Amino acid sequence: MRKYFIQTYGCQMNLHESEKLAGMLESLGYEFVSQPEEANLIIYVTCCIRENAEQKVYGHLGALKPYKVANPDVIVAVGGCMTQQSGAAEKLHKTFPFVDIIFGTHNLCEFERLLKEKQGRKKALIEIIEDNRERECIPMRRNSYPNAWVNIIYGCNNFCTYCIVPYVRGRERSRRIEDIVAEVKSLVQEGYKEVTLLGQNVNSYGNDVKGEEGYGDFADLLNAIGKEVKGDYRLRFMSSHPKDLSERLVQAIVANPNVCHSIHLPLQSGSTSVLKQMNRRYTREDYLAKVALIKKYMPDCSISTDVMVGFPGETDADYEDTLSLMKEVDFASAFMFVYSPREGTPAAKREDQIPAEISKSRIMRMVAEQNERTALHSKSYEGKTVEILCEDYDEKKNLYLGRDEYGRMGYFSSQENLIGKFVKIKVGKTVGISLYGEIVEVR
Ligand code: 5AD
Numbered sequence: 001m002r003k004y005f006i007q008t009y010g011c012q013m014n015l016h017e018s019e020k021l022a023g024m025l026e027s028l029g030y031e032f033v034s035q036p037e038e039a040n041l042i043i044y045v046t047c048c049i050r051e052n053a054e055q056k057v058y059g060h061l062g063a064l065k066p067y068k069v070a071n072p073d074v075i076v077a078v079g080g081c082m083t084q085q086s087g088a089a090e091k092l093h094k095t096f097p098f099v100d101i102i103f104g105t106h107n108l109c110e111f112e113r114l115l116k117e118k119q120g121r122k123k124a125l126i127e128i129i130e131d132n133r134e135r136e137c138i139p140m141r142r143n144s145y146p147n148a149w150v151n152i153i154y155g156c157n158n159f160c161t162y163c164i165v166p167y168v169r170g171r172e173r174s175r176r177i178e179d180i181v182a183e184v185k186s187l188v189q190e191g192y193k194e195v196t197l198l199g200q201n202v203n204s205y206g207n208d209v210k211g212e213e214g215y216g217d218f219a220d221l222l223n224a225i226g227k228e229v230k231g232d233y234r235l236r237f238m239s240s241h242p243k244d245l246s247e248r249l250v251q252a253i254v255a256n257p258n259v260c261h262s263i264h265l266p267l268q269s270g271s272t273s274v275l276k277q278m279n280r281r282y283t284r285e286d287y288l289a290k291v292a293l294i295k296k297y298m299p300d301c302s303i304s305t306d307v308m309v310g311f312p313g314e315t316d317a318d319y320e321d322t323l324s325l326m327k328e329v330d331f332a333s334a335f336m337f338v339y340s341p342r343e344g345t346p347a348a349k350r351e352d353q354i355p356a357e358i359s360k361s362r363i364m365r366m367v368a369e370q371n372e373r374t375a376l377h378s379k380s381y382e383g384k385t386v387e388i389l390c391e392d393y394d395e396k397k398n399l400y401l402g403r404d405e406y407g408r409m410g411y412f413s414s415q416e417n418l419i420g421k422f423v424k425i426k427v428g429k430t431v432g433i434s435l436y437g438e439i440v441e442v443r
């Protein structure tokens, strides 16, 4: 029996790519197993956004070695962002010679061929290609019902100076509106209740194919989905680069009732000087103006963000600027990171790296302040009724859970399996980012 195990690291893009790999393997007769020790094909889909993401992969591969030595027929494959970095595949092969297949981000759909090629040979197979080609391998094995991910644009052209993504994901490449609409339509027909449009920067959708037939910008895409795909479902998207968030786009969000009033708008820093050094192409004031634009059209919109501390040269004053901006915007939630130098990026070459102790104390204060804010946002829900899309069951808590339109997590108890249902709950207590409530209505 052919059995496969996939471990995915990193972002939704990677999780979605693993769904494509899983679909391909199942069409070849492989069956999913939840432990690597039960599999005869083990795949790691890797991330390299920060150093600790890479360390995790190295740790897991190290732990796998005795199993592979004892079971030489088991095939171990490593793909994703980490292997796509310049020189990384060779380094991985040297450190872990037992890895059979090393592939990158652009040849995912060719994994079947790689697997066949490997089966006839002893030597490791390393294939990393540079061209950013379509990654629409069909069928997929979607793992996240009632939510489904749909790629709309691959790659990134922005080259923020700290970021490795443009080097491992290549240049922007948009999919055709017609293909995206058809995918969303069939998902909604199949019963998916939430579709998340994915791109490193969804707001630059269409820039690579401007004026070409069959394409448009992100606002056009939202309008096309809104017009063509009717039904009881939520439409989300991520991530949005602030520099490309236009009034037309905000209008398209408002005009299409399926689109959630929830925007993830990565800030990175609240200091105009640091933003310039990061090549973000907006100032502190520009960012605040985008927030005001969103609030003008959607006073209820929840805005979340990504932000980092310890970018090279970041002064105390720069850091305070970030804190004050976070306070002013009053983000619903935030992912907060310590800057991690990535080899090959301009910021990693700088001499003025920030000592770890300083970054640590900066991140701790930031997290404490934001946690308080996030909890206050939750508190404002107490006594209110909110609609949750039930997406999972938490065995430890013995509760069902899901998110409201604004991305807040709600927990509730039910005898019946409600996954995939919209559930109205009356919120009692709140803890951190989570709401706890009683069911009022199910549809
Ligand atoms: N160090 C720390 N955080 C990073 N991010 C991207 N690159 C780095 C890095 N080198 C963060 C950004 C981005 C999120 C996905 O990861 O905040 O928005």
Ligand code: SF4
Pocket (backbone or CB within 6 Å): 156, 157, 158, 159, 160, 163, 164, 165, 166, 200, 201, 241
């Ligand atoms: Fe990285 Fe910037 Fe592209 Fe986001 S927009 S993936 S942070 S280079």
